[in-house]
Amino acid sequence: MELQSVKQRFGIIGNTPALNRALEVALRVAPTDLSVLISGESGVGKEFFPQIIHAYSARKHGNYIAVNCGAIPEGTIDSELFGHEKGSFTGATDSRKGYFEVADGGTIFLDEVGELPLTTQVRLLRVLQSGEFIRVGSSKAQKTNVRVVAATNVNLRQAVEAGRFREDLYYRLNTVPIAVPPLRDRQGDIHLLFRKFATDIAAQYHMPPIGLTHQARLMLESYRWPGNVRQLKNVAEQISAVEEKREIDPDILMRYLPDYTAAATQLVPMPAAHGGGGEFANATERDILYKLLFDLRGEVSELKGMVAELAANQHSGGGHAISYPASLPVKIGEQILPSAFAQPRNGSYIETAAEEVTADDAPEAGQAPQTKEEAQREAIVQALRKYRGKRKEAARELFISERTLYRKIKELGIRDEDIRF
Numbered sequence: 001m002e003l004q005s006v007k008q009r010f011g012i013i014g015n016t017p018a019l020n021r022a023l024e025v026a027l028r029v030a031p032t033d034l035s036v037l038i039s040g041e042s043g044v045g046k047e048f049f050p051q052i053i054h055a056y057s058a059r060k061h062g063n064y065i066a067v068n069c070g071a072i073p074e075g076t077i078d079s080e081l082f083g084h085e086k087g088s089f090t091g092a093t094d095s096r097k098g099y100f101e102v103a104d105g106g107t108i109f110l111d112e113v114g115e116l117p118l119t120t121q122v123r124l125l126r127v128l129q130s131g132e133f134i135r136v137g138s139s140k141a142q143k144t145n146v147r148v149v150a151a152t153n154v155n156l157r158q159a160v161e162a163g164r165f166r167e168d169l170y171y172r173l174n175t176v177p178i179a180v181p182p183l184r185d186r187q188g189d190i191h192l193l194f195r196k197f198a199t200d201i202a203a204q205y206h207m208p209p210i211g212l213t214h215q216a217r218l219m220l221e222s223y224r225w226p227g228n229v230r231q232l233k234n235v236a237e238q239i240s241a242v243e244e245k246r247e248i249d250p251d252i253l254m255r256y257l258p259d260y261t262a263a264a265t266q267l268v269p270m271p272a273a274h275g276g277g278g279e280f281a282n283a284t285e286r287d288i289l290y291k292l293l294f295d296l297r298g299e300v301s302e303l304k305g306m307v308a309e310l311a312a313n314q315h316s317g318g319g320h321a322i323s324y325p326a327s328l329p330v331k332i333g334e335q336i337l338p339s340a341f342a343q344p345r346n347g348s349y350i351e352t353a354a355e356e357v358t359a360d361d362a363p364e365a366g367q368a369p370q371t372k373e374e375a376q377r378e379a380i381v382q383a384l385r386k387y388r389g390k391r392k393e394a395a396r397e398l399f400i401s402e403r404t405l406y407r408k409i410k411e412l413g414i415r416d417e418d419i420r421f
């Protein structure tokens, strides 16, 4: 199998030996029916691997179902995975097939498998060993033929030692282990990835792509990337959207690499040493704070835009086209773009969100979030409201995984009533 064509098919960027080795193992194991356990830090690109394994297996025409075990509440996970019978619990008005039934003949990707409750682990072990499962509320065993690919960003061995993960299940899942290396161990891929993300966003918003000076490139490559490729992608997109200059020097880049900036370190203190689990939690918190800051910046810009529009209307006595002072950024869809990119397209000015802003949306003085928790809470509630409670979309908006969002919702005690949409 030509590795290059696989990368092209899945949009995988990178050519370092560590990445290539992991991809080669996935391709070699794909035609077998062996269980595969993919491990790697958050944001390294683990999700490509089960897709590759499915696509290059004899099951490729069967269903592929990806399940985020950390995003499903404990009370419903058995029913989601294995189905339930009518009346088996309050609210079970109909019987329902679970993913293992639906994926018969195909592949199931169990992301964050370490988050499965122990009782569900027992059911999973059974289906892996015998192909048998029982719907919740039934006593009849059913057969299914599913290949399982699992992923984890926690050390499952430690979870076994702590009694949170069954040892027998660990060995059963770990038949073929694939370790996806962190970005800091793939230095040669960093600039390639940055260029790709910068080019993509430039094409999406019809603007010239950003480029790095030689020194900035060195800085980018020597950074430790605690949030891995996901963080690199965010940084490339943030710089593309926020900076007016297209040639990025170290001074600009530094502002987007949290370890380098005093301001960001004050906002969210980073642990002195890298390598601990808390590092990723902090990366996540930083992402949420960044998002919040960008949103606030966007809102302020929108308000400035409204004022400019009002002033212009007063002078001209009306008119539809809106123009902005050169220094103001404008918001197009979800992205905040420097006004340099708000060029007339098809003869008219690009529609901005400014007209949709109402007085209720404006942040009032004195209402700025005071603590990190409040700021995160605010950002999460806003995102959930915006997407009417849909966690997948909200997580994407916040640049965090769905599982992390789920954990944050629990940690911060965000209730359905808080998301009045």
Ligand SMILES: Nc1ncnc2c1ncn2[C@@H]1O[C@H](COP(=O)(O)OP(=O)(O)OP(=O)(O)O)[C@@H](O)[C@H]1O
Pocket: 011, 012, 013, 014, 040, 041, 042, 043, 044, 045, 046, 047, 048, 152, 153, 193, 229, 230, 233, 401
């Ligand atoms: N080599 C790569 N080439 C292009 N894009 C990549 C690459 N690796 C990761 N990405 C992108 O980075 C983002 C994060 O990847 P992904 O969701 O697969 O991470 P993950 O390891 O599953 O993280 P988590 O454990 O938090 O779910 C995605 O947008 C993905 O498309």
